[in-house]
Amino acid sequence: xxxxxxxxxxxxxxxxxxxxxxxxxxxxxxxxxxxxxxxxxxxxxxxxxxxxxxxxxxxxxxxxxxxxxxxxxxxxxxxxxxxxxxxxxxxxxxxxxxxxxxxxxxxxxxxxxxxxxxxxxxxxxxxxxxxxxxxxxxxxxxxxxxxxxxxxxxxxxxxxxxxxxxxxxxxxxxxxxxxxxxxxxxxxxxxxxxxxxxxxxxxxxxxxxxxxxxxxxxxxxxxxxxxxxxxxxxxxxxxxxxxxxxxxxxxxxxxxxxxxxxxxxxxxxxxxxxxxxxxxxxxxxxxxxxxxxxxxxxxxxxxxxxxxxxxxxxxxxxxxxxxxxxxxxxxxxxxxxxxxxxxxxxxxx
Amino acid sequence: xxxxxxxxxxxxxxxxxxxxxxxxxxxxxxxxxxxxxxxxxxxxxxxxxxxxxxxxxxxxxxxxxxxxxxxxxxxxxxxxxxxxxxxxxxxxxxxxxxxxxxxxxxxxxxxxxxxxxxxxxxxxxxxxxxxxxxxxxxxxxxxxxxxxxxxxxxxxxxxxxxxxxxxxxxxxxxxxxxxxxxxxxxxxxxxxxxxxxxxxxxxxxxxxxxxxxxxxxxxxxxxxxxxxxxxxxxxxxxxxxxxxxxxxxxxxxxxxxxxxxxxxxxxxxxxxxxxxxxxxxxxxxxxxxxxxxxxxxxxxxxxxxxxxxxxxxxxxxxxxxxxxxxx
Numbered sequence: 001x002x003x004x005x006x007x008x009x010x011x012x013x014x015x016x017x018x019x020x021x022x023x024x025x026x027x028x029x030x031x032x033x034x035x036x037x038x039x040x041x042x043x044x045x046x047x048x049x050x051x052x053x054x055x056x057x058x059x060x061x062x063x064x065x066x067x068x069x070x071x072x073x074x075x076x077x078x079x080x081x082x083x084x085x086x087x088x089x090x091x092x093x094x095x096x097x098x099x100x101x102x103x104x105x106x107x108x109x110x111x112x113x114x115x116x117x118x119x120x121x122x123x124x125x126x127x128x129x130x131x132x133x134x135x136x137x138x139x140x141x142x143x144x145x146x147x148x149x150x151x152x153x154x155x156x157x158x159x160x161x162x163x164x165x166x167x168x169x170x171x172x173x174x175x176x177x178x179x180x181x182x183x184x185x186x187x188x189x190x191x192x193x194x195x196x197x198x199x200x201x202x203x204x205x206x207x208x209x210x211x212x213x214x215x216x217x218x219x220x221x222x223x224x225x226x227x228x229x230x231x232x233x234x235x236x237x238x239x240x241x242x243x244x245x246x247x248x249x250x251x252x253x254x255x256x257x258x259x260x261x262x263x264x265x266x267x268x269x270x271x272x273x274x275x276x277x278x279x280x281x282x283x284x285x286x287x288x289x290x291x292x293x294x295x296x297x298x299x300x301x302x303x304x305x306x307x308x309x310x311x312x313x314x315x316x317x318x319x320x321x322x323x324x325x326x327x328x329x330x331x332x333x334x335x336x337x338x339x340x341x342x343x344x345x346x347x348x349x
Numbered sequence: 350x351x352x353x354x355x356x357x358x359x360x361x362x363x364x365x366x367x368x369x370x371x372x373x374x375x376x377x378x379x380x381x382x383x384x385x386x387x388x389x390x391x392x393x394x395x396x397x398x399x400x401x402x403x404x405x406x407x408x409x410x411x412x413x414x415x416x417x418x419x420x421x422x423x424x425x426x427x428x429x430x431x432x433x434x435x436x437x438x439x440x441x442x443x444x445x446x447x448x449x450x451x452x453x454x455x456x457x458x459x460x461x462x463x464x465x466x467x468x469x470x471x472x473x474x475x476x477x478x479x480x481x482x483x484x485x486x487x488x489x490x491x492x493x494x495x496x497x498x499x500x501x502x503x504x505x506x507x508x509x510x511x512x513x514x515x516x517x518x519x520x521x522x523x524x525x526x527x528x529x530x531x532x533x534x535x536x537x538x539x540x541x542x543x544x545x546x547x548x549x550x551x552x553x554x555x556x557x558x559x560x561x562x563x564x565x566x567x568x569x570x571x572x573x574x575x576x577x578x579x580x581x582x583x584x585x586x587x588x589x590x591x592x593x594x595x596x597x598x599x600x601x602x603x604x605x606x607x608x609x610x611x612x613x614x615x616x617x618x619x620x621x622x623x624x625x626x627x628x629x630x631x632x633x634x635x636x637x638x639x640x641x642x643x644x645x646x647x648x649x650x651x652x653x654x655x656x657x658x659x660x661x662x663x664x665x666x667x668x669x670x671x672x673x674x675x676x
Contacts, residue, residue, distance in 0.1 A: 056446040063439055163528070168460070259435060265460035270433050314443045320429045324403070 027345045029286035030298030032338035036284065037305050040330070044312035051315045058191040064307030065200040068300050069255050070274075071281035072200075072207045073247035075299035078282050079211070080244045081224035081291025082138040084127060086145035087248055088274030093149050094120040094256025095266040096157055099166040109174035117253050123149070124249025128242030150272060157268035170264040182254070183261035196258055200300070203251060207296035220244065224291030280327075281306050284334040286342075305334065386423035390641055393451065394425040395633055396444035399480070400437055400457040401430040406580070406605060407625050411479070413675050414629030415453070422637040434461025441465045444474075451475050451636035456482020456489070457529075463489060475639050479628045481529055483651040492639060493647040495631050497623035497655035499529040503536020505656040506576060506600070506621055513598070513618065515574040516543040519565060523552030523582055530578050533602065537576065552582065559585040566593035574598045574618070580605040587616050604659065609671040612664035623655030626675050 025031065044051045051060075070087055077084055097119050102112030123145065130141045154164065161167055169175055185194045211217040219240045222230035231237045260266055283289065284305055285298025309330055313323050397415055401408035412428055419426035427449070429440045437454075438461050444452055445468060452474050456462055459482055469476055470490035478486040478494045486494035510518060518541065520534035538545045548565055550558045566572060566589060575590070575597050577583045583601035590597055598618040601608060603625075611617035631652065638644040646652055659667065670676035 050447045053446060056443070059439065059442050059446055062442075066435070165458075165460070263434065263438075263461045263463070267434055267458055267461075270435075311439070311443055314427075314429055314440060315447065317425075317427055321403075 023345075029293060029295045029338075029342070030301050031286075031345075032341035033285045033298050033301040033305065033334060035341070036330075036334045036337055037301050037308070040305055040308050040312070044308060044316065048312055048316035051312055054189060054191040056311070056315060058193055060304075060307045060311045061197055062192075062194045062307075063311055064300075064303045065194065065196040066255065066258070067277055067281050067306050068200040068303030069196060069203055069258075070248070070251050070278040071285070071299040071303045072203045072296050073244070073251045074278040075282035075285060075287050075294055075296050076207055076211065076220060077244045077248055078279070078287045078289070079224045079291060079294045080220045080241060081227065082131065082241060082244065083142055083279070084245065084248050085139065085142040085275050086123070086127065086149055087142075087252055087278055088276075089146055089149040089153060089271045090120060090123055090249065090252040091255040091259065091274065092153055092266065092268065092271035093123065094253045095260040096153055096166060096256075096268060098257060099169055099260050099264075099266055100157070100160050102169050102172060103167050104160060106172075109169060109172050109178050111174075112169075113178055113257055116256065117250075120249045120253040120256070121246055122249075124245040124247075124252075125242060127249075128245035131245070132238040132241055146275065153268045153271075164268045166266045166268075168264050169260075175261070175264070178257070179261040181261075182257040199254055199258075200303075203254075204296050204300045207247075207299075211296060216240070216243065221292060224293075226292070277306065280331055284331060284338075286338050302334075305330070387421045388423050388637075388641075390423055390637070392423050392425055393637070393640055394427065394447070394449045395419065395451040395453065395636055396427040396429070396447070396449045397453040397479075397629070397632070398437060398440045398444060399428075399430045399455040400432055400434075401455075402432040405430075407603065410625040410675060411629035414626035414631075415633045416629075418630045418633035418637070422634060424633060424637065426633065434458035438462055438465045441469065445469050445472055448472075449474060450640060451477070453477050453479055453632040453636065454482075454491075455480045456485050457527075459485040459489075466490065475636060477632050477636055479632045480625075486651065487649065492645050493635065494651040495628050495635070495654060496651060498651065498653060499532035500536040500539075501653070502602070502621055502623065502656035503533040503538075504540045505536075505658055506533070506602075507537040507540030509619055509621075509658050510537070510541050510543070510574060510576075510600070513574070515541075515598070517569075517572050518543060518545045518574040518576060519562070519572050519597075520545055520547050521558075521562060521575060521577045521582060521586065522547055522549050523558060523578060533578055534576075550582075552579070555581070555585055558582055559589045562586050562589035563593045566590060566595040566597060570595065572597050574600060577601045579603050580608045580620075583608055583611065583617060583620075587611065604667070604671060604676055606668075606671040606674075609664050609668045609676075612659065612661050613668065615661065618660075620659045621655065622657045622659050622676070624657060624676075625654075627654045 050056055074084060074087060094116050098112040098116035101115045102109045127142055127145055131138050157164055157166060183195065185192050211220065219235045222235045223237050223240045227237055281302035282299045285302030287294030287298065309327060313326060399408055416426055431437045431440060441454060442465055452469050454462060454466060454476065456478050466476060466489045476491040478491045480496045483494045483496055483498060520537060522530045522534060524530055534547050548561065550561045552558065562575065575586045577586050580601060580603040583599055584607055586599045590599060600618045602621045604620050604622045608617060608620050612620060635646055667676055
């Protein structure tokens with residue numbers, strides 16, 4: 001982005017200096033995580049003999065995609081300097097709304113899917129609106145939303161369905177076509193590639209394009225880096241933040257529909273705790289907790305690391321009691337590696 | 350760091366207990382027979398995937414039973430668990446990827462497990478369901494189901510309460526929306542001649558469980574029995590009874606060491622056990638029988654491991670095993 005085509009004169013603005021391709025690569029936020037991903041892959045390829053099977057890689061990719069779909073917009077939000085702790089339960093809410101609306105109204109399933117999109121975007125707008133109006137930290141705002149949604153999920157489902165899971169909508173009109181869109185899979189040989197992998201790739205591509213090629217992307221970096229300075233130079237801080245929360249809500253809707261159409265019944269108590277996994281994936285991928293730095297591709301690499309670890313431990317036949325310990329250790333290692341790579345990159349500038 | 354370590358070592362050497370503790374456990378383990386396989390069949394791999402959360406006592410006992418059978422039957426036994434339906438389904442998928450020789454699953458969330466269990470059956474892996482899912486087991490293509498029929502277990506509780514001449518009973522449900530729990534209380538209501546009320550509490554928060562039961566016992570002095578649906582909650586109910594100054598008898602589903610002692614010292618009336626050890630043990634053993642001899646147990650009906658009503662008379666004999674963590 002800095003290449004201007006002119007040879008750098010000794011007294012030009014330093015921002016217009018040409019950088020060598022290698023140095024550009026070293027400066028990428030996701031470099032550390034890519035190194036980490038390769039290391040994790042090699043590690044499990046050695047210790048778990050069934051890890052390298054084609055069908056296993058399909059399973060790993062699927063696990064990564066369910067996290068990655070959410071991690072991409074969460075990464076953008078974190079670059080914008082904010083948190084969303086309600087992202088995990090919002091996925092469940094979205095699935096519940098879709099399913100219950102279709103069932104209770106005896107409507108075509110697509111109607112429920114569409115209503116769910118509107119309501120879920122409403123949750124995102126609520127997060128963004130509360131944040132910009134109250135000036136409270138997003139950690140507190142979304143913690144409140146998280147608890148409220150958890151209660152709503154359970155309370156509403158019980159009120160409407162009489163139990164804690166929704167009624168089946170598998171025999172309703174539009175279900176099959178919706179399943180094709182949100183939860184189908186493609187079998188090549190003995191590899192099963194789920195459609196979520198496509199959704200994930202698309203979302204990461206869009207997020208990357210927004211960050212690198214659009215004005216909105218610059219605003220995200222500016223707002224996350226220094227909100228007051230950004231406001232002073234005319235960046236619409238409020239609109240940017242609300243937009244970021246809408247992005248997370250949209251991804252939550254996609255994940256929620258996938259959940260619903262995979263199993264056609266939704267358990268209302270699920271999704272709690274997943275929001276942290278999305279944040280972890282973004283952080284492993286090079287996003288700074290403090291905002292202003294990171295990338296969408298990094299979040300995808302983070303999700304792949306997470307998927308490889310969570311399934312690799314099972315393929316390696318380790319005792320699952322230790323799973324969380326390894327996950328925590330990996331998170332620390334990956335983040336340390338990131339910090340180290342970034343320091344090196346900045347030192348060579 | 351070194352100083353701390355030295356202090357800890359010194360302290361632990363200074364005061365030795367001559368009873369109980371780790372050393373007694375080690376001695377008992379030494380006395381127990383060496384686990385060697387008793388068969389000459391090839392080393393098959395069986396995977397067990399359950400809906401248990403992290404660090405669940407009940408499932409720990411199921412695992413112990415399964416591992417014991419695996420030792421005897423020369424089985425490489427793999428265990429994994431997750432309390433989210435989608436994650437549990439993914440774990441079953443990893444077992445299919447590994448091409449295991451047998452699969453044991455619990456169907457607490459049957460809808461999430463439907464597709465992936467069908468996939469395992471299609472791949473030619475024999476499947477046995479345990480603990481929950483007796484209604485779905487057959488339809489999903491499993492060989493058999495091993496567990497307790499919750500309604501029957503509840504009915505046994507109702508009968509036992511009748512023999513104990515109870516009039517007004519409280520049924521404490523600690524997991525909102527757990528269908529099996531609802532069935533237990535409904536079964537008890539069916540056979541019980543007195544009146545029975547349900548009380549919903551938040552099982553993840555013990556102080557809250559105690560406070561809720563306490564409030565209920567305070568407000569209604571005529572309650573003369575409380576039935577909890579899990580061993581840890583019996584202890585909370587006993588505390589609640591003390592503070593509320595109630596005369597109610599505390600009874601519970603499931604068993605653990607403190608329930609066994611509670612039965613012995615009469616703080617608890619009776620317990621209904623579904624023998625988790627047996628669920629794990631039989632699941633592995635029946636898979637082995639199927640692989641070795643195409644035997645299937647149960648004749649198309651679930652194999653029941655409970656209910657077994659345990660009173661003070663049985664508790665003495667069981668204490669040894671609850672301490673060991675296998676009952």
